[in-house]
Amino acid sequence: MEIKDNLEATNQLLPVLKKDLLANDVSSASATVNSLAEHTAAAKKAGTDPLWKLASGLPWIGPNLAAASEVSTTANDVVTLAAKPLVGAFQSLDWKALTPVDGAVQLAPLQKAAPSVVSAANSVELSYHRLAGIDQKPLLAQISEPLNSAKDQLDELRGLLSTAADAAELVPAMMGVDGPRDYLLLIQNNAEVRASGGIPGALAVLHAENGKITLTNQDSASAMGAISPAIKVDPVQETIFSTRMGNYMQDVNMTPDFPTAASTARSIWLQRHPGQVIDGVISIDPVALSLVLKATGPITVNPALPEGASMGELPTRLTSANLVPVLLSQVYAEIQEPVLQDAYFAEVAKKVFDTVASGRTPGDKLVDSLATGVSDNRILLWSSRGNEQAILSDTKISGSISGPSVPAAGFGVYFNDGTGAKMDYYVKRTVQLIQRCHAGGYAQYTAKISLTNTAPANAAESLPAYVSGNAVFGVPIGNVATNVIAYGPSQARAEKARIDGKDVGIASYTHAERPVGIVHVQLKPGQTQTVEIDFSKVVQNGQAELRVTPTIQDTKDVILPEQKATGCTGN
Numbered sequence: 001m002e003i004k005d006n007l008e009a010t011n012q013l014l015p016v017l018k019k020d021l022l023a024n025d026v027s028s029a030s031a032t033v034n035s036l037a038e039h040t041a042a043a044k045k046a047g048t049d050p051l052w053k054l055a056s057g058l059p060w061i062g063p064n065l066a067a068a069s070e071v072s073t074t075a076n077d078v079v080t081l082a083a084k085p086l087v088g089a090f091q092s093l094d095w096k097a098l099t100p101v102d103g104a105v106q107l108a109p110l111q112k113a114a115p116s117v118v119s120a121a122n123s124v125e126l127s128y129h130r131l132a133g134i135d136q137k138p139l140l141a142q143i144s145e146p147l148n149s150a151k152d153q154l155d156e157l158r159g160l161l162s163t164a165a166d167a168a169e170l171v172p173a174m175m176g177v178d179g180p181r182d183y184l185l186l187i188q189n190n191a192e193v194r195a196s197g198g199i200p201g202a203l204a205v206l207h208a209e210n211g212k213i214t215l216t217n218q219d220s221a222s223a224m225g226a227i228s229p230a231i232k233v234d235p236v237q238e239t240i241f242s243t244r245m246g247n248y249m250q251d252v253n254m255t256p257d258f259p260t261a262a263s264t265a266r267s268i269w270l271q272r273h274p275g276q277v278i279d280g281v282i283s284i285d286p287v288a289l290s291l292v293l294k295a296t297g298p299i300t301v302n303p304a305l306p307e308g309a310s311m312g313e314l315p316t317r318l319t320s321a322n323l324v325p326v327l328l329s330q331v332y333a334e335i336q337e338p339v340l341q342d343a344y345f346a347e348v349a350k351k352v353f354d355t356v357a358s359g360r361t362p363g364d365k366l367v368d369s370l371a372t373g374v375s376d377n378r379i380l381l382w383s384s385r386g387n388e389q390a391i392l393s394d395t396k397i398s399g400s401i402s403g404p405s406v407p408a409a410g411f412g413v414y415f416n417d418g419t420g421a422k423m424d425y426y427v428k429r430t431v432q433l434i435q436r437c438h439a440g441g442y443a444q445y446t447a448k449i450s451l452t453n454t455a456p457a458n459a460a461e462s463l464p465a466y467v468s469g470n471a472v473f474g475v476p477i478g479n480v481a482t483n484v485i486a487y488g489p490s491q492a493r494a495e496k497a498r499i500d501g502k503d504v505g506i507a508s509y510t511h512a513e514r515p516v517g518i519v520h521v522q523l524k525p526g527q528t529q530t531v532e533i534d535f536s537k538v539v540q541n542g543q544a545e546l547r548v549t550p551t552i553q554d555t556k557d558v559i560l561p562e563q564k565a566t567g568c569t570g571n
Helices: 004-020 026-047 050-055 063-093 107-132 141-174 234-243 251-256 256-270 286-296 322-335 340-358 363-375 386-392
Strands: 179-195 197-209 212-222 280-284 378-383 410-417 427-439 442-453 480-487 493-500 501-503 506-512 514-523 528-538 547-548
Touching: 004 026, 004 063, 026 063, 026 442, 026 528, 050 063, 063 141, 107 141, 141 386, 179 251, 179 256, 179 286, 179 322, 179 340, 197 251, 197 340, 212 340, 212 427, 234 506, 234 528, 251 256, 251 514, 256 280, 256 378, 286 340, 286 363, 286 514, 322 340, 378 386, 410 427, 442 480, 442 514, 480 528, 514 528
Parallel strands: 179 280, 410 547, 493 514
Antiparallel strands: 179 197, 179 410, 197 212, 280 378, 410 480, 427 442, 442 528, 480 514, 493 501, 493 528, 506 514
C-alpha cells in the first residue's frame, strides 16, 4: 500500500511538472520535482526493504513483489537521475537565450545544459530496459498493467530525451561554435510536388558562425540547367525514380530519401560553384516559412528586379496567412519569367531569415514554429560530416526512408509530379492506412489515397501557361498527372493496386529492403480518383506509422486515422 500510494501521488504530480515546464515556471518546477523525489524515495524504500526482498524469492507471489520493487526503484532513478538534472538545466536554459542577439543565438547556455540532458537520456534509456527485461508471464494483472503503463511512458520519454540530447550535442557545432559552417538551403515548391515536398527552385547558402546565421550566395535550379556529366546516384533509386535525379537540381528529390537528395544537391551545387565548401543541406517549404511568420510577424519584400521587370500585383507585405497562396499561385500569374519567380522566392527567404536574426522574435514562439515544421517533415537536415549524420539519421529531421528513424511497421506515401507544371497547388489529398484481415499469420495493409483536382473547369483558359504546363509534356491543359509512390515495411510485399475499385498495373520495386509500389494517375479539373495499394506479408507487430509527402494542406487534414477492416478476427 505504501508503494501504491506513493506511486499514485507521483502520477498526479507528473502533469503538474509538465505544466510548470511549459509555462517556464522554474521555481514551481523545482518544488514539484522535489515532491516527486520524496514520493519515489518512499516507494523505493518500501520496495527494497529486506523483508520485502526476502519475500520476492517466494513462489507465485515472489515475482510480483520483485516487479513492484523494480518499478519503485526505476521511478526513483528517473526522478533523481533524469528529472532533477533536467529541471536544473532548464534553469540555465531560459527561452530568451534562444532569441538571437545581434543576429546570433547564444550557444553557451545550450552547451552548459548538454551534459545534464545527455545524462538524463541515458538514465531513462537504462530504466526502460530494466522494466522491459521483467518476465511478465507470472505477474498478476494488478502488477502487469501498471508495469506496461510505466514502460509505455518511459518509451515515449526516452525518444524525446534522445532527440533532445542529440540536439544539445549537435546544435552548437552545426551553428559554427567550433568554426564556420556553410549549408545549402533548398526551398521546396509544393506547387510542383516532389517526393520530399516540392521542386527545389530557389537556392541559397546559409553561413553559420558562432551562432550567427546569414544568407549568402543565391541561385536558382532553372538557371543551373542540365548537369553533364550527371552526378552518380544510387542505381536502385535511379531505376525507380529516373536518371534525372543526377541531371537536374529540380529532380534531386524525386526520391523520398532526403540523404540521397541532399548529397546529390550538394554535388550539383559544387559543380556549378567550384571552390565553395558545403557542410550540409537544409530543406524548407513555404508552409514552414508561413509557420515562422506566425512567430516573427509580417515581412516586407522588395526584390531587386532587372530594369523593365515588374512584380505586377504581388503584395509587398507578406503574413502567415497570405504567404503560401502568394508564393505557390499568385507569383505565377504576376511574373512570367522563371528566373524572376525564383528571385522573388529568394527575396522572401532572405527577409524571413533577416527577421529571425533581428532578435525581435520570442525564442519559445520561434522554436515552437520550427518544431511543427520538423514534425510535418517540412524541415529536413543532412550533414556531410559522417559523425553528425550518424546522429541525425536517428531522428525524423533526417528524412531517411531506412535506418533507426523509421519504425519497424513504417509505411510511406509520396507524390511526384508528372505534369511538368505548377498544378499541384490545386490538388487536395487524403491518405489512410487500412489494416485488413490477417492471412497465413501475416498482417495485411492497404494504403488508400484520394486525390482531387480542384482547378477551375476553364483552367485551360484561366491559368497561366507556366502553371498549367501548356501540354508540353503531353498532359492535357488543366489536367494533373501524378506518380503515387507507396512504401511498405521491410520484408513486406507490394501486391496489387486499384483505381476507383478497378485493378490497375503496379510498378513494383524494392528500396532499402522496403517494397515500393507506384501507380500513375491523371485528373481532369473537378475529378477525384482513389488509389489503393495492397501490402501483404507484413511481419512487424508494432504500431503502424504513416509518413506522407508534405503538401500545401495541413498534415492533419491529409493523414486520416488508421482503420481496421470489418469482419476480421485475429487482427
